[in-house]
Amino acid sequence: MIEFLIAAAPQGSGLMGFVPIIGMIAIFWFLLIRPQMKRQKEHQAKVAGLKKGDQVVTAGGLIGKVVKVDENYADIELAQGVRVKAVKATIGDIIPPGGTAAND
Template sequence: MFDLLAAAGAGPSAAPVWTNLIWIFGMIAIFWFLIIRPQMKRQKEHQDRVAGLKKGDQVVTQGGLVGKVVKVDDTYAELELAPNVKVKAVKHTIADLIEPGGKPAND
């Protein structure tokens, strides 16, 4: 008789462990598709653009300098910022390429 009373007062049993794992894997999938995957895609596109640099391209560095590519090697790109003003930049610090034919911001 005491066994029946003890069993009745024990309350509900805990959920199975696999239900908790479903939530954890679901959160990992959400982070993968919303954060990690798009960032990897943007990084791959940037690497492709930097690898395809050629003489005459107009670029923007991560520091905000705008220049024209004069010379490119494996690691560095030489940029002309103004007439007779050249700087050497590490290729991976180039943020973006400016499309030819684009209008300047102040025109």
């Protein structure tokens, strides 16, 4: 009886077994990886356009005004006379004048 079941099993192409795996990879790519890459590019563009006088929110939640911008760093004034140097990549968002941060 077992020989009958083994003999009756369809002999499909080996490539057909990969179709579901390829489909899952494509779904994973379009639902997770691609949107993350888009957000990363948008963030890099914001950080590249950072200029003196911009109101920013850091990744740590500090809100301040940019007083100086270097290649990799930005000096941020948190309060009058209180300045910190932050890595530009840690700047989470730029607050438009009279507005709130988009990441809230």
